[in-house]
Every structure is written in structure tokens, then in C-alpha cells.
Amino acid sequence: MHIIIKNIFMKPTVGRMVYYKDRGSADGVFPKVDRAAIVTDVREISETDTLSEKNIFQVRLAVMNPDGLFFSAWLEQGQEGGQWDWMPFQKDQQLRAGYTETGTTGTAKE
Numbered sequence: 001m002h003i004i005i006k007n008i009f010m011k012p013t014v015g016r017m018v019y020y021k022d023r024g025s026a027d028g029v030f031p032k033v034d035r036a037a038i039v040t041d042v043r044e045i046s047e048t049d050t051l052s053e054k055n056i057f058q059v060r061l062a063v064m065n066p067d068g069l070f071f072s073a074w075l076e077q078g079q080e081g082g083q084w085d086w087m088p089f090q091k092d093q094q095l096r097a098g099y100t101e102t103g104t105t106g107t108a109k110e
Contacts, residue, residue, distance in 0.1 A: 010094055018061070019086070037062060041059065058076055060074060
């Protein structure tokens with residue numbers, strides 16, 4: 001049985017640690033890096049297409065930089081600058097539980 005729901009296994013909740021994908025500077029002086037962040041607020045946005053319903057979560061974060069804290073606006077999950085994502089160990093736990101990164105059930109990696 002396949003369940004097509006994004007992040008069915010891991011839902012962002014207040015207090016969880018995640019990565020904030022820093023945008024870096026346009027001139028390249030400050031590179032794009034992953035920053036540790038704590039989820040401070042969560043909202044679920046459901047989108048329906050013709051094939052399935054996907055659950056998409058937006059979060060607000062308290063981002064920890066070497067020079068202080070940054071509090072974000074609403075962010076979506078992704079790999080681009082200005083987005084949030086799970087840390088590698090969290091993704092690994094999801095895969096071991098039998099879920100793919102898109103949220104569909106599958107065979108857990110050994």
C-alpha cells in the first residue's frame with residue numbers, strides 16, 4: 001500500500017531542531033551554509049492536485065548564527081536558500097522506518 005503524503009512520518013513541531021538553508025550573499029563573500037534552527041511555529045497548507053493530496057508544512061524558525069539569532073518569516077521545506085529541511089540523521093531515521101523522502105511508504109534501507 002502506498003501513501004502519497006509528504007512527510008507523513010515526520011511532521012515539523014514546535015521545539016524540533018532542523019536546518020535553515022542560508023542564502024549566502026549575492027557577491028559570494030558569505031557562502032550558502034546550513035544553520036541550526038529551532039521550529040517556533042508550524043502551519044499546514046494542503047494542496048490538492050488531480051492525482052493526490054499533499055500535505056505541505058510551513059514553519060517559522062529561530063535560526064542560530066555565529067553572531068546571534070535570526071527569527072524567520074514563514075518558510076517552506078526545500079534545498080534552496082531561504083528554506084528549511086530536516087537534518088541528515090532525521091532523514092536517515094525516516095528511511096529506516098520505511099518511508100521515502102517524499103513520504104511514500106517503501107522498503108527501509110538496511
